[in-house]
Amino acid sequence: MAALWTMRSTWPSGARFAWVVRMYRPRQRHCCFSSHGLIKFVLSPRWLRPSRRTLHRRRPTLSPTFSFNTARDQAHQLLYAKDKAGGGFHTVIILVDRIKLDQQLGDTVESFLHRNGVESVFRAETIEHLSTVVGMANVDQKVLVTTTHKLSLLVQDKVLLARLLANSSKMSGAATSLVHVAIIADEVHRSHTASTRDAVSTILDALRHKTYYIGFSATPSHHTLRLFGRPDRTATLRPFDCHSIAQAVEAGQIVNVLEHFTSLSCTYTIDKPTDCQDHEVDSWLAMELASSCDAMLQSKAHSMMHHFVYTCKAKHVFAKCLVVARNRKHVVAYHRLLSGYMKSQNLPGRVFCTFSPYDNVHENQFNTCTLSQADVIVVCDKLDTGYNEPALVAMYIDRPLVAHGRIVQLLSRLNRCRDGKSGVFVLDYANHPAQIRRAFDEFAHEAVAPSNQKPDMAKVELDFQTACLVLWTTLPGIVLDAHQHKRRQPTDTLPVDDLVHRLSRCSKDTYMQIKHALGMLVEAAELLDRDAPYLPRQWVMELYRRLVDQVCAVKSHGEDTCDKTCDCHAVRRHLRITNMKWQWATRWSHTTASTTFCSL
Template identity: 25%
Template structure:
């Protein structure tokens, strides 16, 4: 650093020196003062020099050597910029009536292998000037730095230094833009420049519209330790990537040509779009890798909510379509796949508004259109994953000769199971159901099916997700290609921390038996049904509805300028309907002007009356999301709907009465995290889950998600061996069913005798072996669907996959399924009490999180433990009643016990007997360190307390944690 300069001036000089040494022309303040036209905000000398050098005929025809002709040209150029914006003018030039073609103002087409484009590109004049006096109204105002292309300003920069005597930072630079830079001055009028940077040595923020106090800045930082900020730079300045990467002439050209555009909304309001750093980074990295490694690769991008995935996908689509090698396109088409119709529409709208994509973009509304677009070679196609199962009915065999880029939004749900398999088959063209040519040999058919299920070699997959599951990481390569974490999104204020104001509740119930008989029932299943019965009972729902409405009116309704809304998340349609009814009634009783909507799929019968979302709300379910935006609708009560992919920024509170875990918990609660002006916090009232469960669900996705174990497909052989040993089927049976699949035109009666014989043999097995066999083939089908996307599965597996898919549909239900009685006929809820816990901030740990595939196979079935109804009622009241604090500690035991590694290992890998042995060991130790009264009861085994507690905990732990 030059010691004679103050820190801010030194930073300014560092940028100028670097740019001057890398192709920029430095225009001194004294020089720019004479050439900068303040009325039009144009460096006239550079502009006319560029036109004279590159387009001498235009220069002469327009007589641009003459001052009056120059003034007229500047007037027309100014009109074009005001109308279309600087981006359009740079990309397309301007039309002048004396000239047959547009006057080019920027040569942005650059092909390193084409000498002509390279020569033209080098004729562009990239320049930088400092201390620019830009205002006729206030001649003393100076801009720190301005970047020009051919005399047209495209970027302004205000610099601050934390090391200066004032200790000003980039925050002060933002305030300077808001308070001292007026959009009445041409340079700062909307669309005149592309972007305005406020920066210091450590941080950068940017805005695309200067509008006084309304000016909105966004971070333009790389991220540090997966959070906000920038990493330390060995070259001295954390923010040097701005002038070394972004202002690089080729990178800046790509930004203008491929990233920047003006977005218009339904009301014709305009917004200039400029990428955040991570958006530019991920698109640039992906395109570079796709160019270098060609087709057939997989990329997993972990980008949090708030990352702007829709724009990232738009930019990536456009860049991949234009990607060429040896003057040939690398990809014939780019297919953008989402797993939700509303996300599909959002991305489609983005692509459509990215002006120059309109002629090459198509949205496939059905499978016929999708097949046509793929075969016709439409460049960019947006669709949903749900359409791929139907595309197999179309002729897509020609697709094998084409290359595709498949961009998947929310990969964890889109790229799995049957949907994924069908999309892969379609793209690969490996199987054409309508092919009437000579039939392949059976082994060839099996081989083609296997090859088709794997991610085809004629496609590259680019998968975006905020919450990668272990299966997704395995499928795409165990480590994410690019990361923009939840932590960074929260710290940069692109999403809110939904765990900040989290309140849980304890539910206490007492039930009574309503029949004289005392039947023996399946203890585990009955306990589950008792919990479901009490949870969905009208009495608890009424009480919770009162809490919800009171909390909303008092704490939420007045937020976000009196526009705040809430979502109520319920377990099923029945509870959703009860909540909706109660909340609607309470809103009327309290004389509010608020109303509630309900959302669920299908229809539901209530007292003989068929209910649908549409007939309850009074309008089509297609309008629910749109209607909810109306001010009077403040509650949306949902049952497995709008919990993923739904974006309503006015959602400020969520009331949860449903079990949430894993990815689903993150997705559901994240409906609240969208930022909005005046929205500073969120509220969650959770009537079902505890704090530890929610933290456990969110932790893996707060920072980087890592996979800690490897896939072991060899365990499939053990599973198949156990199934084969039951002697239900023969190789001949399998071949017959596979052949039926192959021919397609065979009637079902051709395989009925074979499968019926297998069912007869199944019925002769013991009940325990029936359960083992049935669970085994279901496990095989599930895991085959997953493995087939990753490895080349053996023919034996594929044949059995075909066979088991038909056999499993015919196997009878277990007799043990009858060891229960409809609960409302034998039980009544006598008492209920709800207890509020303290509001808390669930703080996530700042670390990389590891997730496990848990890819294991099991060959046993939990033996049903039967008990009398009297005992089960007493047992339930002990654990869910509140007459003794001892029993509150009992319920907390299950999560504490599961934390013990030896017990957890036993649950995941052992049979029931061995699990019980390990449970008794760790339970005694846990109780000894806990409540003394509980330990005393356990040791003395009062009223069989030890036996009942161990049995209950065993059932609960197996039910909750053991994979089925």
């Protein structure tokens, strides 16, 4: 017989809240917990596996299939759990943050529970239906699958909320041993916001029952750990259970997505129009417009499809790839260019794009196949998390990425295993490999956070090293001279004015990498109170100030947003890109990055 221990605490907005502390397998020997402030649940033998903690850290490949199975198993098990006073759960609510996951998870939970004798499974179709199901008093036990959005809408509807409160007052007077409510939430690192907590708190206050919250996340943020984490003896917040990416790769459960990661950089010459007066402004304007011009996108599209067709598709007939664009207009442009490539090469490859509608432009205007039939899938913000397709073997990234959790979630679309899938490829046209490596370092093992407000100095050191690597390899003339030899005098730095002028002629992606790394280095160097080799702190701060305060003051130019008198229209009409070359950067493993940092 297993036992589930939970500890009560106070929800930030007033609702009752509980943390699952430990659940033991049958015949587990070590059981060393104080019983002070704990509630013990005696579990039925139907508990086949442990469900660990309020925050359950899972590897990214477990979304969505494993998450669905875990949620359904946990909901089923909670219906049979009893506390020491005989109290059980009368309601289990499973929360997801997207409509597609709501449909998929609802099918999984409903079919499984029906096969196991649980008939009261509800899927809220509208907020009216959600209000009715939540306040239903004639059902002893029920499982409800819904979205956080519907829950928030229910709270905002005063009439439905008042009706729910009235029904709950009748329920509270009935004598019953079912006194608990459980909420199971997936992807809590992105879906569990302040508004979600307020909505959940209001609903739980209406139910007036003891509530237990269980969350799942592959990339828990600092906020998530502060809300759900368990403090250890060193005042560090940890998830109760963690099956990390490193463990999953070692066990062969997922594919290592960084094994064949390659970053590409582009060099080109911009032929600017001669009627521009301000040379410096025109340089930055030309850099911005060059990143989205047709010639640049066409060159990237050709590079992507040449790699996919001759490296991936030639080896694996089932292979699919994901193209990650910067915005919705680029999604449409890539769909046109990639489809044109397939047609020009007489290839049967099918291209599918997905994006939210804009300016009366909808994805249905371009797609001639379904998502499951497509060989090439072009996305922007859709399908970058939660999408499960084991046939994906390649990803082509043309979007700057900053947030570590977003990077890991996006690249983890490739890590599903399947027969014949020996490896995956990532070609990145916009990000520095050291930044991608830093993101995976954050979640490769157990993610932790300090329980106090002090920064984690180990992570600060990683940020310091990452920023140095990015700047050493991107800032012209800092480490390598004009002959590509290492500079002997680290203290000799280029004048800031000269460097800013040279940066105005680099690609926008390289500029964005430099600006982000400068900000990271300024913050990390201040916390560590030391300078980086070749990068004196005062010099870095001045360069960062020039890039942020002066260069970024130049407004962003859009073809549809600028008026007819803006100089960008003349630049766009006459802009020509020549001598375009793609350079394959060296793949940076953790050992390579550490060796490079130490040698410099």
